[in-house]
Amino acid sequence: MSEKLRVGILGGTGMVGQRFITLLENHPWFEVVLLAASGRSAGKSYEEAVDGRWKMTCPMPEFVKKMPVYDMDKDFDKIVESVDFVFCAVNMPKNEIKALEERYAKAEVPVVSNNSANRWTEDVPMVVPEINPEHLEVIEAQRKRLGTKRGFICVKPNCSIQSYTPALNALKEFGPKLVVATTYQAISGAGKTFAQWPEMVENIIPYIGGEEEKSEKEPLRLWGEVKDGKVVPATTPQITCQCIRVPVLDGHTAAVFVNFEKKPTKEQIIEKWRNFKGVPQELELPSAPKHFIQYLEEDDRPQVKLDVNYENGMGVSLGRLREDAVFDYKFVGLSHNTLRGAAGGAVLIAELLKAKGYITAK
Numbered sequence: 001m002s003e004k005l006r007v008g009i010l011g012g013t014g015m016v017g018q019r020f021i022t023l024l025e026n027h028p029w030f031e032v033v034l035l036a037a038s039g040r041s042a043g044k045s046y047e048e049a050v051d052g053r054w055k056m057t058c059p060m061p062e063f064v065k066k067m068p069v070y071d072m073d074k075d076f077d078k079i080v081e082s083v084d085f086v087f088c089a090v091n092m093p094k095n096e097i098k099a100l101e102e103r104y105a106k107a108e109v110p111v112v113s114n115n116s117a118n119r120w121t122e123d124v125p126m127v128v129p130e131i132n133p134e135h136l137e138v139i140e141a142q143r144k145r146l147g148t149k150r151g152f153i154c155v156k157p158n159c160s161i162q163s164y165t166p167a168l169n170a171l172k173e174f175g176p177k178l179v180v181a182t183t184y185q186a187i188s189g190a191g192k193t194f195a196q197w198p199e200m201v202e203n204i205i206p207y208i209g210g211e212e213e214k215s216e217k218e219p220l221r222l223w224g225e226v227k228d229g230k231v232v233p234a235t236t237p238q239i240t241c242q243c244i245r246v247p248v249l250d251g252h253t254a255a256v257f258v259n260f261e262k263k264p265t266k267e268q269i270i271e272k273w274r275n276f277k278g279v280p281q282e283l284e285l286p287s288a289p290k291h292f293i294q295y296l297e298e299d300d301r302p303q304v305k306l307d308v309n310y311e312n313g314m315g316v317s318l319g320r321l322r323e324d325a326v327f328d329y330k331f332v333g334l335s336h337n338t339l340r341g342a343a344g345g346a347v348l349i350a351e352l353l354k355a356k357g358y359i360t361a362k
């Protein structure tokens with residue numbers, strides 16, 4: 001068995017960074033060798049830097065407790081020489097994240113990012129490995145632009161879209177043309193727990209900054225075509241969304257209405273969902289769900305409490321498919337926002353990048 005790739009985590013102390021650590025603890029291909037964060041945490045051990053703000057339900061893994069946290073800016077040279085690639089989960093203004101990700105990529109360190117800063121950079125692939133693995137092709141053009149041989153940036157989309165985009169993707173041949181979605185988003189999407197956000201107990205807040213635009217536009221980029229080293233976003237379906245914060249810890253739910261060019265039967269839709277698979281399933285990537293989509297027949301499913309951890313939080317649960325008086329159909333989707341929607345989705349991208357030879361040992 002070949003040696004594991006050496007991974008650094010930029011922004012390791014926040015909620016998504018913590019998720020990365022738990023997912024990578026016993027990863028068969030990757031080993032966390034370095035943690036970095038802002039100057040505030042630098043120089044401390046990971047345990048000191050987190051300082052009681054460990055938000056996972058499992059205990060902090062022993063292997064990270066005493067690891068030093070480096071300054072992702074000042075310790076740049078040390079980080080670059082120590083890793084084969086990095087995951088980026090920093091919490092900073094967008095322009096600073098863009099500059100940081102590009103700085104690492106230009107220093108020949110591939111960056112797999114959870115952040116939105118580069119989601120609309122034309123030669124940066126934004127990937128859900130089951131949906132658009134072919135977008136990785138634009139890495140070649142990106143490397144030319146950056147002047148690199150190994151370094152590049154690859155990003156994952158926003159967590160909100162993962163509860164309905166895979167469902168629509170599986171039905172592409174029927175031409176979804178108009179989609180109305182309302183998302184019911186968990187508080188961990190904002191990096192918080194109930195203890196940190198007591199206002200959310202027994203409450204609903206009908207606003208998540210920037211979320212509706214992401215939810216409407218990002219699926220179109222996933223369905224875009226690669227032309228001349230760039231991703232050209234699709235122009236259909238038209239999607240309109242409302243995004244609502246609800247008192248749930250983990251799990252984004254979406255209630256969706258859809259019209260098709262060619263209306264399928266209910267049986268056809270369920271068959272497409274149940275049989276949908278992609279490259280991660282074919283390659284049996286370590287974090288790939290065996291069945292990406294499950295369809296639940298019971299009227300009261302999917303439920304966050306029962307279904308959010310389907311396929312270790314990497315699968316999507318669908319239910320309540322029925323004909324509608326105004327649209328062709330309506331249904332409900334659920335996905336885990338910090339697993340499939342954040343760190344887990346990024347780990348799966350890194351596995352695909354390794355399997356396709358884009359990230360290698362130095």
Ligand SMILES: N[C@@H](CC=O)C(=O)O
Pocket residue numbers: 158159160185186188189190208211337341342
């Ligand atoms: N912006 C989302 C997090 C997804 O990445 C949210 O606030 O739930």
